[in-house]
Amino acid sequence: MFVTDGGIETDLMFRRGVDLPHFAAFVLLDTPDGRAALRDYYAGYADIASAAGRPLLLESPTWRANPDWGRLLGYDAHDLDRVNSAAIEFMAELRGDHVDAVGHILVSGSIGPRHDGYSASAAPDPDTAFHYHRPQLAAFAAASADLATAYTITHVGEAIGIVRAARAEQVPIAVSFTVDDDGRLLSGVGLAEAIAAVDEAAPPDYFLVNCAHPSHIATAVGPEQADWNRRIAGIRANASTAGHADLDAAIERDDGTPRDFAAAQADLLDRLPHLSILGGCCGTDERHIGAMVREITRRAADLTPAEPTIEDRP
DSSP states (O other): OEEOOOOHHHIIIIISOOOOGGGOOGGGGGSHHHHHHHHHHHHHHHHHHHHHTOOEEEEOSOTTOSHHHHHHTTOOHHHHHHHHHHHHHHHHHHHHHHHHHHOOEEEEEEEOOSSOTTOOSOOOOHHHHHHHHHHHHHHHHHTTOSEEEEEEEOOHHHHHHHHHHHHHTTOOEEEEEOBOTTSBBTTSOBHHHHHHHHHHHSOOSEEEEESSOHHHHHHHHOSSOOGGGGGEEEEEEOSOOOOHHHHHHOSSOOOOOHHHHHHHHHHHHHHOTTOOEEEEOTTOOHHHHHHHHHHHHHHHHHHSOOOOOGGGOO
8 A cells, every 4th residue: 555645735745834836846847946935845755665665656746736726827838848858757756755654655646636626616637638638648647656646636528538648658547536525527527427427438448536535535436346446556635625616715724633644544445445545635634644544554454363372283
């Protein structure tokens, strides 16, 4: 089971006091101070993985590094190509810094939706999404990312286009949908329906769910062990139990309780036995991820039969 990071943007902004215009962390790659802040941020998760003896998935801070958001920040196509490649190279440097302590580390290029991840008002079709997201995936491929992950996706069409673009660039790809407190995508589609539709048109390597509290994800997956559940390999949950409308209006970070977050994340393992990537999203930091890893490790130990004592041996 891979450890990955928490909510990078909310952690940097609300906990560490780092300014992120338009919620974009990739701009930090362009300054020495910004890179130092990123190194400090990721080091905490490397320490968690090392202490737990688990592999680490390093996700690049490029969720906003696409044309529409880049334009708002003064980044043209050339700038975005440069910063997306630089992000993967930076993550590779971090892997070199921590590989001796952690062991197995993968570098993933993070992709975000074209529009606001908390809004379903715009629905990119697959062809439009293919051409829109392909340059970012091409930059990841050129920089030798191990894989790419599209996070906070709310529309099936955009997911299909992203997968097709990744296949064109020969980059392994995962798609992470976000669900609201009713367990459905913000576009109104059920999670099972969304996964089935994407798998039929352009299957990714696996799916995740992110940017929702574990209780909302539990509602989405239901109690049954359905075949489509097996396609979900990762969860990056929010700390807050609030829905997206309330989170979008919030002016302070709601980091919940790490202990409650850990227990709720661990509970999902009973419903999604194929989970192999666990991290956090909005409101989470290394306290939440550390508590989660410890809780999962504790539960696994409780389920492991004890070694027989001398009296038990034949």
